[in-house]
Amino acid sequence: MLKMICLTVALGAAMGSTARAADLDFDGRHARAETAAEGGYRLHAPQGEVRVSAQPMRSETGSVLFDALFGLAQQEMDADRVEAIRDPAFNHGKPVPCACFQTGERWPYVWTRDVSFAADLALSRLDPVRTRQSLQFKLSTARDGHTPGLFVAQDTGSGGSWPISSDRVVWFLAARGLLDDAAFADQVWQALQATLAQDREAVFDARIGLYRGETSFLDWREQTYPDWTREDVRFIGESFALSTNVLHYEALRLAEQLAGQRGDARATTYGQWADALARQIDARFWREEAGQYMSYIGEAAHPVPYAKYDLLALSLGVLADVFPADRARRALANYPAVAGGSPVVWPQEAQQPIYHNRGIWPFVSAYSLRAARRLDDAPRIAMEIESLMRGTALAGSNMENYEMRTLAVHVDEGVLSGPVVNSPRQLWSVAGYLSMVLEGVFGVEDDGRIAPKLPVSLVPTLFGEHDRIRLDDGRQQYVLVRPKQLAGELLVAGDIQRDGSTTTVQLVPLHATGATPSPAILRPSAVFAPATPAAPVPRETTAGWQMTVPAGHVLWRDGQTLTPTRGVATIARDGASHCLSLTRREGTLESLHSPMTCIGPQPVLAGDRHWQWTAPTAGRWRARLRYDNPNGPINTGVTAAVKTLVLQCEGQPEQRRPIVMPHSVGEQDSTAVEFELPARACRITLDEGFNMSALTHFAQYNGGKGGSEGVLNQARVSALTLMPVAASTEPRR
Numbered sequence: 156m157l158k159m160i161c162l163t164v165a166l167g168a169a170m171g172s173t174a175r176a177a178d179l180d181f182d183g184r185h186a187r188a189e190t191a192a193e194g195g196y197r198l199h200a201p202q203g204e205v206r207v208s209a210q211p212m213r214s215e216t217g218s219v220l221f222d223a224l225f226g227l228a229q230q231e232m233d234a235d236r237v238e239a240i241r242d243p244a245f246n247h248g249k250p251v252p253c254a255c256f257q258t259g260e261r262w263p264y265v266w267t268r269d270v271s272f273a274a275d276l277a278l279s280r281l282d283p284v285r286t287r288q289s290l291q292f293k294l295s296t297a298r299d300g301h302t303p304g305l306f307v308a309q310d311t312g313s314g315g316s317w318p319i320s321s322d323r324v325v326w327f328l329a330a331r332g333l334l335d336d337a338a339f340a341d342q343v344w345q346a347l348q349a350t351l352a353q354d355r356e357a358v359f360d361a362r363i364g365l366y367r368g369e370t371s372f373l374d375w376r377e378q379t380y381p382d383w384t385r386e387d388v389r390f391i392g393e394s395f396a397l398s399t400n401v402l403h404y405e406a407l408r409l410a411e412q413l414a415g416q417r418g419d420a421r422a423t424t425y426g427q428w429a430d431a432l433a434r435q436i437d438a439r440f441w442r443e444e445a446g447q448y449m450s451y452i453g454e455a456a457h458p459v460p461y462a463k464y465d466l467l468a469l470s471l472g473v474l475a476d477v478f479p480a481d482r483a484r485r486a487l488a489n490y491p492a493v494a495g496g497s498p499v500v501w502p503q504e505a506q507q508p509i510y511h512n513r514g515i516w517p518f519v520s521a522y523s524l525r526a527a528r529r530l531d532d533a534p535r536i537a538m539e540i541e542s543l544m545r546g547t548a549l550a551g552s553n554m555e556n557y558e559m560r561t562l563a564v565h566v567d568e569g570v571l572s573g574p575v576v577n578s579p580r581q582l583w584s585v586a587g588y589l590s591m592v593l594e595g596v597f598g599v600e601d602d603g604r605i606a607p608k609l610p611v612s613l614v615p616t617l618f619g620e621h622d623r624i625r626l627d628d629g630r631q632q633y634v635l636v637r638p639k640q641l642a643g644e645l646l647v648a649g650d651i652q653r654d655g656s657t658t659t660v661q662l663v664p665l666h667a668t669g670a671t672p673s674p675a676i677l678r679p680s681a682v683f684a685p686a687t688p689a690a691p692v693p694r695e696t697t698a699g700w701q702m703t704v705p706a707g708h709v710l711w712r713d714g715q716t717l718t719p720t721r722g723v724a725t726i727a728r729d730g731a732s733h734c735l736s737l738t739r740r741e742g743t744l745e746s747l748h749s750p751m752t753c754i755g756p757q758p759v760l761a762g763d764r765h766w767q768w769t770a771p772t773a774g775r776w777r778a779r780l781r782y783d784n785p786n787g788p789i790n791t792g793v794t795a796a797v798k799t800l801v802l803q804c805e806g807q808p809e810q811r812r813p814i815v816m817p818h819s820v821g822e823q824d825s826t827a828v829e830f831e832l833p834a835r836a837c838r839i840t841l842d843e844g845f846n847m848s849a850l851t852h853f854a855q856y857n858g859g860k861g862g863s864e865g866v867l868n869q870a871r872v873s874a875l876t877l878m879p880v881a882a883s884t885e886p887r888r
Contacts, residue, residue, distance in 0.1 A: 178220070179220060179544070179545060179549070181549060181562065182494070182549075182560075182561045182562065182563070184549050185201065186198065186199060186201065186220070186548035186549050186551075187199050187220065188223035188224070189219060189223075190219060191206070193208075193209055194208075194213070195207055195208045195209050195226070196219070196222070196223035196226055196227075197223075198220075198223050198224070198227060198548070198551060200549060200550065200551030201549060201551075202550075202551055203551070205227065205551045205552070207223055207226040207230055208226075208230060209226070210225075210226045210229035210230060211229065211628075211629045212225070212229060212626070212628045212629055213225075213226070213626075213627045214592060214596075214597075214624070214625065214626050214627075215624060215625040215626075215627075216617045216618070216619075216621075216624040216625075217615075217616065217617055217618045217619025217620065217621050217624065218616050218617060218619070220544070220548060221544065221617065224544060224547050224548060224588070225588075225589075225592045227547065227552075227553070228547070228553060228588040228589050228592070229589070231552065231553055231579075231580035231585045232256075232278075232281070232282075232582075232585050232586075232589065235256050235257050235258075235259070235580060235582050235585065236256060236282075236285060237254075237255060237256070237263070238252065238253070238254055239251060239252050239253060240253050240257055240263055240264045240265055240292075241264065242263070242264040242858075243858065244311070244856060244857060244858025244859070245264070245855050245856055245857065245858070246855045246857070247857055251855070253265065253288065253292050254285060254288050255285065255288055255289040256278060256282075256285060256286065256289045258270070258578075258581070258582050259555060259578035259579065259580055259581035259584075260578050260580050261578035261579075262578055262581070265289050265292050265293065266310050267293045267307065267308060267309065267323055267325065267326055268322060268323075268371060268372055269582055269583050270286075270289045270293070270329070270582065271290070271325040271326050271328055271329040272325065272328075272372075272518055272522075272583045272586070273329075273518070273582045273583040273585070273586035273587075274286045274289070274290065274329035274332065274333075275328045275329045276521055276522075276583065276586040276587050276589070276590040277585075277586040277587075277589040277590045277593065278582075278586050279329060279332035279333050279601070280332070280601050281589065283333055283335075283336075286329070287333050287339050290330060290333070291339070291342070293307060293308050293326060293852070294306070294307060294308070294342060294346055294852075295307075295308050295850040295852035296850075296851050297845075297849050297850060297851065298851045298854060298866065299845070299849040299866050302845060302849060303349075304345070304348065304349025304353075305342065305345040305349055306346065306349050306350050307323045307324065307326040307327075307350050308323065308847065308852040308853070309321065309322075309323040310323075311791045311793055311856075311858065311859070312369070312374055312790075312791060312792075313369055313374060313376060313391060313392075313789070313790060313791075313817070314388035314389075314391070314392065314789060314792075314795050314817025314818045314819075315784070315786070315787050315791075315792040315793060315794045315795030315796075315817050315818045315846070315847075315861075316791075316795055316846070316847045317357075317846065317847050318354075318357045318367065318392060318795065318797060318813075319368065319369060319388050319391055319392035319795055319817050320368060320369045320374060321354065321358045321366060321367065321368030322368065322369065322370075322371035322372075322396075322398065322399045322402055323350070324350065324351075324354065324399075324402045324403050324405075325371060325402050327343070327346075327347065327402075327405065327406040327409050328402060328405050328406075330343045330346075330409075331405075331409050332601060334413075340413070343409075343413065344414075344417065347406065347410045347413065348410075350406075351406060351410055351425075353845070354366065355428075357797065357844075358813075360455055363395060363435070363439070363455050363458065364431060364432065364434075364435035364439075365400050365435050365436070365439060366395070366399060366403045366432075367392060367393055367394065367395055367454075367826075368391075368392060368394075368395075368396060369391050369392070369394075369396060369399065370396040370399060370450055370451055370465060370468065371396065371398040371399050371402060371467065371468070372398070372467055372516075372519075373398075373450070373465060373467075373499070373500065373511050375510060375511060375790075376388060376391065376790070377504075377507060378504070378507055378510055378511040378512045379463060379465070379500050379504075379511055379512070380451075380747070381687050381747040381749070382504075382506070382507075382687055382747075383687070383750045385789070386820040387789075387819070387820070388789060388817050388818070389817060389823060389824060390453075390454060390751075392795075392815050392817060392826055393453075393454035393456075393826050394452065394453055394454055395451060395453075395454075395458075396450065396451040396468070397436065397440045397448055397449065397450055397465070397468035397469075397472065398450070398465065398467055398468035398471055400432065400435075400436050400440075401436065401468065401471040401475050401477060402471065403432065404429055404432045404433055404436065404475055404477055405471075405475055407425050407426075407428050407429035407432065408425075408426075410422075411426040432477075433477040436472065436477050436478075437477060437478055437479065439458075442462075445462070445464070445489070446485050446486060446489045447464045447469075447486050447489055447490070448464070448469055448472060448478065448482075448486050449462070449463065449464060450463045450464050450465040450468055451463065453714060453736075454826075454827070455827070456734050456751075456753075456777060456827055456880075457711070457713055457714050457734040457736065457751055459711050459714050459736060459738075459748050460714075461747060462502075462684065462738070462744070462745035462746070462747070463500060463501075463502075463684075464490065464500065464501045465499060465500045465501075466490060466498070466499050466500070466501075466519050466520075466522075466523050467499060467522055469486055469487060469490060469523075469526070470487075470519070470522035470523045470525065470526040471522065473486075473487060473526035473529055473530065474525055474526055474529060480530075483526075483530060484530050487523075487526055487530055487532055487535060488532065488535075488677075489677060490676075490677070491676075491677045491678070491679045491682075492538055492676045492677065492678055493559050493560050493678065493682070494559075494560045494561070495515050495542060495546070495557060495558070495559050495560050495561060495562040496515050496538055496541070496542025496543075496545075496546075496559070496562075497515065497519075497520060497523050497538065497539065498513065498514060498515055498559040499511055499514055499516050499519045500512065500514075501682075502681075502682055502683060502684040503559075503683050503684065504683070504684060504747075505683040505684075505686070506686070507571070508568075508570065508571045508572060508573045508575050509558050509566060509568070509571065509574050509575065510556070510573050510574050510576065513558060513559050513560075513573070513682075514556045514557065514558065514559055514573075514574055515542065515546065515556065515558075515559045515562065516555070516556045516557075516584075517542075517543055517546060517547075517554070517556075517557075517581075517583075517584040517587045518581075518583035518584055518587040519587075520539045520542050520587065521539070521543065521586070521587030521588070521590045521591055521595075523535065523539050524536060524539035524540065524543075524594075524595045525590070525594065527539065528594070528595065528608045531608060531645055531665060533608075533610045533611070533612070533645040534610075534644075534675055534676045535676060536595065536608060536609075536610050537610035537612045537613055538676060539591070540591055540596065540610075540613060541613075542562070543587065543588055543591050545562050546562045547588060549562055549563075550562075550564050550579075552580055553579070553581060553584040553585045553587075553588050554577055554578070554579060554581060554584060555574070555576070555577045555578045555581035556574045556577060557574070558573065558574065565577065592626070593626070593628070596609065596613075596617065596626075597624075597633050597635065598633075598635075598648065598660075599626065599628070599633055605633060605651065605658055606647070606648055607635055607646065607647060607648055607662065608645055608646075608647055608665075609635070609645070609647075609662060610644060610645060611641050611642075611643060611645065611646060611664075612644075614641060614646070622636060622637055623635060623637065630656065631656050631657070631658065632656060632657040632658070633657075633658050633660070634657065634658070634659040634660065635662055636659060636660065636661045636662060637662055638661070638662055638663055638664065641664070643664040643665055643666070644665070645665040646663065646664060646665070647662065647663060647664075647665045648660045648661075648662070648663075649661040649662065649663035681742065683744075684744050684745065685740065685744060685745065685746040686739065686746060687738075687739070687746045687747045687748070687749060688705075688737040688738065688739050688746065688749045689737075689749055689750075690737075690749045690751065690752050691710065691735045691736065691737050691749065691752050693752065693754055695754075698725060698727065699726050699727040700725070700754050701723055701724065701725050701726075702723070702724055703719075703722055703723055704719040704722055704723070704724050704737075705722075706722070707739055707741065708737050708739050708740070709737065709738045709739075709740060709745075710724050710735065710736075710737055711735065711737070711738070711748065712726065712733050712734070712735055713881070717735075726754065728755070729881060730755075730756070730772070730879060731755055731878075731879045731880060731881035731882075732753055732754065732757060732777070732878035732879055732880070732881075733753065733755055733881065734751045734752070734754075735751065735752045735753070735754065736748045736749045736750065736751050753878065755878065756878065756879055757876055757877070757878050758876070758877050759781075759875070759877075760839075760874060760875045760876075761873070761874050762872075763841075763871070763872040763873065764840060764841045764872065765838070765839070765840050765841075766838070766839040766875050767836070767837070767838055767839075768836075768837055768839065768877070769834065769835060769836045769837065770832040770833070770834055770877075771834065772834055772879070773832060773833045773834045774831070774832065774879060774880070774882065775829055775830070775831055775832070775879070775880040775882070776829065776830055776832045776877050776879055776880060777827050777829050777877070777878045777879075777880050778800060778812075778814075778827065778828050778829070778875060778877050778878075779824045779825050779826070779827050779828075779875070779876045779878075780800075780814060780816060780824070780825040780841075780872050780874070780875055780876075781822060781823075781824060781825075781872070781873045781874040781875070782796075782816045782819070782822065782823070782825055782870045782871060782873065783819055783821060783822045783823075783870065783871045784796050784816050784817060784818050784819045784870035784871075785818075785871075786818060786859075786860045786861065786867060786870075787818045787859045787860055787861075788859070789817075789818050789819070791859065792818055792858075792859040792860065792861065793846065793847040793848045793853050793856065793859070793862065794818070794846060794847075794848050794860050794867045794868065794869075795815055795816070795817040795818065795846055795847075796816040796817075796846065796868055796869055797813065797814075797815050797816075797844035797845055797846045798814050798815075798816070798841050798842060798843065798844045798868075799811050799812065799813055799814070799841070799843070799844050800813075800814045800839065800840075800841060801839065801840045801841070801842050802830045802832070802837055802838075802839050803837065803838045803840075804832065804833050804835050804837035805833075805835040805836050805837070806833075807833055810830050810831070811842075812828035812829070812830065813828070813844060814826055814827075814828050814841075816872075819870075822873065824876070829880065839875065841872065844868060845868070846861070846868045847861070848860075848861030848862065848866045848867050848868060849866050849868070
């Protein structure tokens with residue numbers, strides 16, 4: 156049970172009062188700000204004083220603390236501007252020239268997803284030249300001698316990176332805001348064509364209609380995936396993540412746009428792919444009983460719904476308009492909050508340390524704020540603004556992450572202590588804070604529109620005794636005027652007057668005719684999911700397979716629940732293979748799934764690259780390789796082995812399927828592929844594929860194999876396993 160912390164934030168506690176408007180109290184800690192000479196501020200945080208010099212942009216509100224923290228975000232953005240970057244795993248730690256944004260004080264490099272989310276939040280509008288250069292650093296040609304095109308680099312990651320991690324398309328989310336530069340727009344178009352084609356071949360599952368791969372940003376396996384993925388990431392590469400699929404959708408929409416501008420006939424294809432993907436995202440990730448979109452679902456062979464939800468995925472889906480409006484409102488309103496704000500995942504895992512688990516990440520809070528603004532969700536808007544302010548004020552910096560209840564940068568709990576990794580002036584946190592001020596409070600959009608949506612509950616904090624607040628962005632001034640009488644939950648733009656460089660907006664209450672008010676944010680009493688069960692152990696009998704299903708457990712077969720009779724489930728023989736797993740339920744919370752156990756025929760063919768086989772019956776068969784990939788640790792690298800399994804049967808067209816063998820801990824199974832097999836002699840071979848080590852970008856990589864020593868795309872294969880697929884098996888919709 157979570158003991159809720161009494162919130163004692165004093166940011167102008169009473170309507171119309173400016174008492175202690177510069178002060179903040181939370182969780183027994185205190186922060187305050189005061190003005191200083193020459194337009195600067197002094198922030199008094201628990202760990203000491205932080206001096207903030209005058210900045211190009213300035214806010215003038217009823218809260219000195221708010222104004223000081225806006226200056227601090229700009230100061231930290233400037234500190235993240237560098238002329239060279241470095242990382243021990245690249246160029247042997249020596250500086251690499253790049254007029255870029257570095258990722259943070261403790262992360263002096265450029266990483267694809269970090270810079271992309273930061274660019275999308277704020278950097279593209281505030282420093283387009285340096286942002287563009289940062290993004291260009293992540294573009295690469297191939298060095299394998301035969302693969303044409305320009306690609307976005309997937310950074311080192313789980314199991315040897317792409318295609319286990321496949322969210323590199325987040326790069327296009329950032330690039331779409333920088334297309335006014337013609338040369339860069341052409342690079343974006345070239346990168347879209349090559350990257351999307353490669354992803355369509357390697358990670359798109361036509362039967363499911365989704366892209367495979369790890370959740371975006373949530374890339375520490377057992378923090379959010381079942382604990383058994385700690386040493387086997389194969390499942391992660393075969394599962395389907397909501398966030399990553401939304402990012403693919405956004406990339407397809409951008410490709411449709413740019414192809415249309417160029418008169419390229421592929422615009423229609425990209426648009427059709429995006430339309431179909433949006434339909435599958437809504438159909439496959441929605442879980443009605445939870446009123447939520449799931450963070451990920453299981454592999455095609457066993458597409459189980461996972462009772463894990465993540466705020467970034469939900470927010471990105473809302474912003475991409477891939478959810479029906481009623482479901483979008485319901486899902487965001489149902490997403491839980493705790494004392495510190497909105498945790499990035501729900502529910503939490505009791506045996507995992509604090510990082511993504513039990514964590515609040517400011518950049519995700521900023522995306523949640525954007526989504527809440529899209530849906531006119533006043534309680535969530537207010538909570539995210541307050542959460543961002545509290546975290547920064549108490550830490551004295553825009554930190555990478557915080558413990559969810561206390562907003563502490565570190566909590567000592569023995570082996571569960573954390574956040575495990577943290578950094579001051581983290582770039583996407585800085586960008587998230589700037590986005591909160593520019594959009595979240597003043598309503599200044601990227602396209603120049605001004606559309607404030609200010610919760611009435613924040614008026615005492617932001618206005619104090621004043622009737623107006625002001626933002627000067629160095630070129631334009633924006634003035635918000637409060638109404639004389641406050642009503643409702645949300646203030647929006649009424650009359651807008653423009654006088655030279657000054658835009659004055661009269662705020663008025665939102666009167667949403669026929670709209671359903673957003674429910675209050677859910678503050679749960681229970682936060683930890685039940686422990687994940689062990690794999691099911693069915694026993695073979697004359698009737699088929701039987702297994703006891705313990706009380707409080709749910710048995711899943713091929714992604715569907717199987718109801719036991721008096722606690723015993725029976726699976727009859729039908730000539731096909733079936734995959735089973737268990738979950739445990741406690742109240743409204745459900746565990747992650749157990750490892751999978753597959754039953755039924757599973758012929759094994761020994762060999763490493765060539766196999767001869769005749770199927771006993773025609774139909775659909777699933778194939779996996781038994782292999783060992785010792786070319787890197789389970790959590791990083793660029794040498795996931797990507798191959799093509801080729802099937803050639805007598806009198807039949809050739810069938811080709813991508814197959815992945817990520818870094819392993821000993822021998823394990825590869826990802827699965829499926830073929831339509833006739834009852835004829837067939838030859839199965841293994842052809843070469845493409846992995847991230849083939850990109851020129853990684854020629855300076857020295858943190859593992861496949862870098863400076865050359866391209867490496869190998870694994871030791873010992874056998875091929877085949878399983879017949881039931882004719883009636885259809886992945887869950």
